[in-house]
Amino acid sequence: DIAMTQTPLSLSVTPGQPASISCKSSQSLLNSDGKTFLYWYLQKPGQPPQLLIYEVSNRFSGVPERFSGSGSGTEFTLKISRVEAEDVGIYYCMQSRQLPGTFGQGTKVEIK
Amino acid sequence: QVQLVESGGTVVQPGRSLRLSCAASGFTFSDYGMHWVRQAPGKGLEWVAIVWYDGSHEYYADSVKGRFTISRDNSQNTLYLQMNSLRAEDTAVYYCARDTDDFGRLTHWGQGTLVTVSS
Numbered sequence: 281d282i283a284m285t286q287t288p289l290s291l292s293v294t295p296g297q298p299a300s301i302s303c304k305s306s307q308s309l310l311n312s313d314g315k316t317f318l319y320w321y322l323q324k325p326g327q328p329p330q331l332l333i334y335e336v337s338n339r340f341s342g343v344p345e346r347f348s349g350s351g352s353g354t355e356f357t358l359k360i361s362r363v364e365a366e367d368v369g370i371y372y373c374m375q376s377r378q379l380p381g382t383f384g385q386g387t388k389v390e391i392k
Numbered sequence: 393q394v395q396l397v398e399s400g401g402t403v404v405q406p407g408r409s410l411r412l413s414c415a416a417s418g419f420t421f422s423d424y425g426m427h428w429v430r431q432a433p434g435k436g437l438e439w440v441a442i443v444w445y446d447g448s449h450e451y452y453a454d455s456v457k458g459r460f461t462i463s464r465d466n467s468q469n470t471l472y473l474q475m476n477s478l479r480a481e482d483t484a485v486y487y488c489a490r491d492t493d494d495f496g497r498l499t500h501w502g503q504g505t506l507v508t509v510s511s
Binding site for chain 2: 319375380
């Protein structure tokens with residue numbers, strides 16, 4: 281199975297400041313069709329997860345522009361340009377390059 | 393709008409069986425792959441199983457392989473998870489989710505149903 285490792289595991293951010301989460305995979309997530317199957321999800325308190333970013337850098341419908349994803353191969357980053365109060369929750373990266381799909385441990389983001 | 397509603401979660405003894413359901417509405421159910429993802433209390437997300445849009449293929453996490461069976465009834469717009477030989481470590485909120493275009497793009501999730509395995 282492909283292991284996903286996120287850092288940091290927790291983050292305390294002042295509103296309006298940027299935040300960054302790293303995700304590393306144990307194998308390349310680049311598929312033979314040129315796509316890279318890396319996703320970012322946010323689970324807000326008491327809610328199911330919601331898709332933020334698909335295939336490394338594509339924002340899902342309705343996701344604010346302050347969220348961006350980047351990376352390639354085995355190293356990926358989620359950035360929030362200016363954190364807002366509604367961004368609190370746990371962020372997970374996930375790979376589907378190979379079944380079974382695997383999630384990172386999660387990064388808890390809170391507001392200072 | 394897309395709705396996924398899980399049901400069937402309860403308290404069950406170790407070794408017993410349980411079937412979860414996920415009722416889908418607001419989209420053409422038979423066009424999409426469907427997943428179960430679980431979350432143990434206070435823990436992270438664990439992908440459990442996938443069934444292809446037409447039910448032709450399934451895949452499972454190693455932790456449930458041989459004990460759980462994912463299935464779907466496209467005529468009833470319903471996804472199932474049959475869970476046998478339940479263990480304490482299967483205690484979790486179970487979410488059903490719909491994918492779009494590829495396995496990892498889980499665009500819609502239900503609210504989850506809690507399964508507690510305890511004597």
